[in-house]
Amino acid sequence: MNIPDRSVTYNIEPINLGSESCEALTSYFVRLTQFHALKPIQLLSEIFHKPQISPEVKILYTREYSRINGMDDPAKKMISALNSLTGRKDLNQLTLEPWKNIIRRGNLLRSKLHFCEYCFLEQKAKGIIYIPLLWCVKPVVICSKHKRVLHNFCPQCKKQINILSLSGIQGYCPICGWFLGDIQKNEIFLSTSPYDEWMNRHFAELIKNNDRPTNLLTNNSNNKQIFPIFKPQNLSKSALINLLANKFFMDKDTLQKWGNGNHTVPLYLLLQKGYYANLSPFKQYELHSEVVPSRKEILIHNFYYDQSSFIEQIQIIFEINKNRIIKCPPDPFVLLGTTAEEMENSCPECHEFILDSFTVFSNNLWCRCLAAMNKAISEFPKPTSIKSICQETGVTRRELLFISQDLYDSVISNFAKAKYLRRQERKQGFVNEAISKINEIYKKQGYITDEEIRSCLVKPGYLLDPIIRIPIMNHVRALITSKHDDIR
Ligand SMILES: [Zn+2]
Ligand SMILES: [Zn+2]
Structure with a gap:
């Protein structure tokens, strides 16, 4: 073309x-x-x-x-x-x-x-x-x-x-x-x-x-492009980052990077956090540091204010930490930036709610992983690979192995087996294709050269593979013998 x-x-x-x-x-x-x-x-x-x-x-x-x-x-x-x-x-x-x-x-x-x-x-x-x-x-x-x-x-x-x-x-x-x-x-x-x-x-x-x-960006003091929310207006740079870290439930270092123009966090994550804090990265805000509430206070406020978004909010945090949660469950309160004791003293109801949500989340996580591995095995002859399960669940191989070594091994061996079978099938396809081409040539000329046999394969090098070579050579031999028989 x-x-x-x-x-x-x-x-x-x-x-x-x-x-x-x-x-x-x-x-x-x-x-x-x-x-x-x-x-x-x-x-x-x-x-x-x-x-x-x-x-x-x-x-x-x-x-x-x-x-x-x-x-x-x-x-x-x-x-x-x-x-x-x-x-x-x-x-x-x-x-x-x-x-x-x-x-x-x-x-x-x-x-x-x-x-x-x-x-x-x-x-x-x-x-x-x-x-x-x-x-x-x-x-x-x-x-x-x-x-x-x-x-x-x-x-x-x-x-x-x-x-x-x-x-x-x-x-x-x-x-x-x-x-x-x-x-x-x-x-x-x-x-x-x-x-x-x-x-x-x-x-x-x-x-x-x-x-x-x-249009959507502004420059920081080092002339790097940043989203306007990271541009301090009435607060000092560090006070702004502290405040945002608290409101976004993110660590200061990460937010600091955005403020410095190193955009290492996916934007959707920032938007996700921003939604719950009602702060858009695309805007500059006049924020006041004296009203910085603690994590605990924010949690309790959100808990009473809107429980469904409260659940979503804490689940996002659990979700980010899910691989840790599988292997050695961390303290859910520490994940949320507070402590169990602090929370229990201030709001027993919220404390209990977080504990329950955490249990539900981790049980659910195990079930999701087990189900994904079981499903993969049942999909034979086209099973999902362990890599795809990792992508789908966001759980690493090590953690899947920890959840069930048996299932993990089955997923791997099933996938390898399916791949092997597919390869065999493909090779059989090459053999069939080559044989029909060989037949054609042989019918036309009454003989066939090695060079022509090789040219009947998609790639001549395939003839080095015994699984392809043996049936083809057997076929050629049979062709020749049957011709000799005819003559006799
Ligand atoms: Zn539409
Ligand atoms: Zn359709």
């Missing part, structure tokens, strides 16, 4: 550029290929310098897809390729790349499509279906326009759909063809929570300012 170096004829306009509903780069990419009647996989393999066919490559792509909308290598490659292809300079705004120095990389982007069917329906009426960048950001779970929780699978066939549509058509399920904007009758929909709205609003704000991140 010949792609011109720089051609404005390849240019199409990104949708809603500069607004919070700005198109994602993966979506733009798909529309671009559609516009020029190319297969997405063709252009992908050109850009990422990878062969088009092998299944391994497809898996690799799936991992890289999501990162195309992000801020590291795959995004950079795609941005520069499409910029030069279209003659544009602004395609980085279809990703989170403008925030690469501010938001920590890592697991922020989705590889599976999450969508609002009402948005798809409206888009269809307007004639262009696309995927907004906001839907690709993991902490965003709702459509704020339609007040819906985003769907994460096809309502018809219940399968998950990749963010980057290899079929080249967006808004339709690539598996069953269902239009994802078809509103289901009697659909049960989940209403959105204020927490969801908060997350959505902040990430929307980021995307809206993709052309100029400085």
Whole structure:
């Protein structure tokens, strides 16, 4: 395929550029290929310098897809390729790349499509279906326009759909063809929570300012870019950090880093904490140090004020410490920044509530891990790996092993066995394919050379593998013998 170096004829306009509903780069990419009647996989393999066919490559792509909308290598490659292809300079705004120095990389982007069917329906009426960048950001779970929780699978066939549509058509399920904007009758929909709205609003704000991140940032005294909340107004720098650490239930050192312009904490975590403290990182506040309440006081206040958000708040802290909780359960009160004694003296009710919540949390955590390992084993011949269980539960291998050595070992050996069987199956496939090619050649010529036998394999080197070589050579020998028999 010949792609011109720089051609404005390849240019199409990104949708809603500069607004919070700005198109994602993966979506733009798909529309671009559609516009020029190319297969997405063709252009992908050109850009990422990878062969088009092998299944391994497809898996690799799936991992890289999501990162195309992000801020590291795959995004950079795609941005520069499409910029030069279209003659544009602004395609980085279809990703989170403008925030690469501010938001920590890592697991922020989705590889599976999450969508609002009402948005798809409206888009269809307007004639262009696309995927907004906001839907690709993991902490965003709702459509704020339609007040819906985003769907994460096809309502018809219940399968998950990749963010980057290899079929080249967006808004339709690539598996069953269902239009994802078809509103289901009697659909049960989940209403959105204020927490969801908060997350959505902040990430929307980021995307809206993709052309100029400085709109949302300010400089600290060392001229480093920081979020305004870390800029002291009426307090000294250290008093501000102390106050925020207390309100956010975070340690001072971590917050200090943000204040210094080292953004080592994921932004969503800061937003999560900010939600419960009712403080947005994007704003500068006039805070007063004399009213700094202690952790204990904040806990008791929240306990009486709103119990459901109190539970969420302490669970976040337990969640962060879950690996410690599995192996040697720490004192839950210490995790929360107070002590059991202090809490019991001030508020026995809250003390008891925290103890109970902690027990429920750790029991639940064990059950989750056991269930995940049991499920993995039952999935044979396509079992989940221990690595995926770790990712899914956030629990490390060491802790899973601690929970149940037997289950852990079974997961590992099952996975290895399945992998072995798949490999055998693949090799059998190579053998069958080679044999039918050999038959063809032999039928045509009445003989076959070693060179031709080798050329019948996907890779000539496969012949070194006895599992492939022996059946093939046996077959060739049988062919030759049967011919000799015929002559006799
Ligand atoms: Zn919507
Ligand atoms: Zn479907």
